[in-house]
Amino acid sequence: MAPTPAEVSAAESRLVAHAGLSKNDAHALVTAVLEAAQDQTIDMITGAGPLPTSMTASRAHQLHFICRRAKRMLSQRETEVVFRATSTQARSIIVTMYATYEEILRVHFRNQMIADAQVSKAGREDENLAWSVRFTEQSSFDFALDELKRLGLMRWATPGRLSVVFPRAVPSPDGDRDALAELGLQKPK
Numbered sequence: 001m002a003p004t005p006a007e008v009s010a011a012e013s014r015l016v017a018h019a020g021l022s023k024n025d026a027h028a029l030v031t032a033v034l035e036a037a038q039d040q041t042i043d044m045i046t047g048a049g050p051l052p053t054s055m056t057a058s059r060a061h062q063l064h065f066i067c068r069r070a071k072r073m074l075s076q077r078e079t080e081v082v083f084r085a086t087s088t089q090a091r092s093i094i095v096t097m098y099a100t101y102e103e104i105l106r107v108h109f110r111n112q113m114i115a116d117a118q119v120s121k122a123g124r125e126d127e128n129l130a131w132s133v134r135f136t137e138q139s140s141f142d143f144a145l146d147e148l149k150r151l152g153l154m155r156w157a158t159p160g161r162l163s164v165v166f167p168r169a170v171p172s173p174d175g176d177r178d179a180l181a182e183l184g185l186q187k188p189k
Helices: 005-019 023-046 055-070 076-083 087-116 138-150
Strands: 118-122 130-134 158-160 163-167
Touching: 005 023, 005 076, 023 055, 023 076, 055 076, 055 087, 076 087, 087 138, 138 163
Parallel strands: none
Antiparallel strands: 118 130, 130 163, 158 163
16 A cells, blocks of 8 residues: 555655755655665565565665665665664664675765765875875765775775875876775865
8 A cells, every 4th residue: 555645744754854854855765765665575576586584684675775766875864764773773774785785786885985075185295195085974984995995905095983094196016096086086176
């Protein structure tokens, strides 16, 4: 049975009040959640893979469908509100989803990381110049570190609390590499 307009409106109002979304963004997210529920149901019936057996894995499975429908990653706060979960539970759901569905959602994780990154210059002219990249979302930070590892650049990086610093020019046998560009990030203006 489809939700009533009043139920949809209540869900949208909750996202506006508790997740800080605009009315339009709340409407889009509620639509994505409803469509994802249908996708998940069809997958449950027709899918060939195993189904999740724990609550966290089940919610991660559901969140991956929501993110696919929303065409973006949900923030930790949005995840808390959608699942009525604590911040720790929401973080666990996101981490489980990342571990399980990284390949399917890779472009969304990357786009979230790029949108969340705040790049600034670090260091002095007479020393090694560096880039400092700060994030507001733990999942964006985690993805950036995974990308640095995947690209073979992690050994030059210095991670902090939701931030990472790395040289502007990373030495390589084939010439210096631009880690910022390889992460898809823009230089600050």
